[in-house]
Amino acid sequence: MDIDNGPSEGSGNGTMDIEQSLLQQFSCMGTTDKDELVQQLQKLLGSNLNYSTAAFFLDMNNWNLQAAVCSYLDIESSTKLPSMALVQNPVASESESIEPNTSFDKVWHMFNNGTEQWPHGCYAQCSDGNIFNGCRVSVPALKPSEDTHLTVRMTSPPQPGVYQSEWRLCTEKGAYFGDPMWVIITVVEEGTMALTQQLSSFSELGASPPAQVAYNPFVPQRSHLEQTQDATPPPGGKDMW
Structure with a gap:
């Protein structure tokens, strides 16, 4: 401090x-x-x-x-804390949808934006909110301007709802430092994700259907060879008429 x-x-x-x-x-x-x-x-x-x-x-x-x-x-008080900044915006503004009791990986891209190397023994842990069954994860002793990807294995809660979790980096003695790292997820009922993916593959509401060529069984259909001959210009590039 x-x-x-x-x-x-x-x-x-x-x-x-x-x-x-x-x-x-x-x-x-x-x-x-x-x-x-x-x-x-x-x-x-x-x-x-x-x-x-x-x-x-x-x-x-x-x-x-x-x-x-x-x-x-x-x-x-005499100990200077390390410095860390997230490569992405540290303010969480988007949430991810996931089904209950589902394992997922949360990844943060961070770098040492200070002037000194991080001390050995630093780690990341949940500081507030739902822990999502995530465990403490060690982080390397990054030198200034070096970066790393921190991955934490988590599991979504069993009940639908919106959940959030705040994670922080800690020194070996337990002092927090750097930007806060957020996890915000929306747990949806089983089957909702599959239905959402199916709906996303459909055309937007009100979009015009693709044009279809009407087929008249009473009109003789020309072969592909005849169509190609009609499309080929005569020698000289001029009409024969």
């Missing part, structure tokens, strides 16, 4: 301001519920802190929120 302490001559005052601001927020927090404490710690320290890391710092400090914040700032 990057913290700007201001100019060097006032660095001490900057740290004191941060601590005083946090202490003011602590005065409004008196819960002992562990899930609530994890959420409060995430709210105080920002979206880069995932659930498991927040729980780790709280447990290390006997679930004392103030002590957990101080420990995190002491350990993580």
Whole structure:
């Protein structure tokens, strides 16, 4: 987590301001519920802190929120997070239709848009929404400007509906970094996909049917050879008439 302490001559005052601001927020927090404490710690320290890391710092400090914040700032504040950007638009605007209990692969194309190589041990995991039975996936230690395709094997839910999932890259210590990666699917009833594909093969409603040549059984039909002879111009390229 990057913290700007201001100019060097006032660095001490900057740290004191941060601590005083946090202490003011602590005065409004008196819960002992562990899930609530994890959420409060995430709210105080920002979206880069995932659930498991927040729980780790709280447990290390006997679930004392103030002590957990101080420990995190002491350990993580000096660490610069890696940089990642998706090649495609990171904002999910389209959903995919899929039948219930169906396996599918979600692929994200990403690259290191920073100036330093990613540290070893980075991985991708679901940070919010439906996990779709997806597992944590390791990512390579990309150098600056290098790219990779991350593939996660998932399974659609059993009930029809619209589902979404947010995935993030994490450092080995559990800090989120880079663009969020979205999965949005529409689960449809079995058989609906096949019907939709069949309808898509039909002509659009109101389109004119293809022209058909009427066949008159009482008119003698000329052979292909006679038609070819009629279409062939006479020698010299001029009419004989």
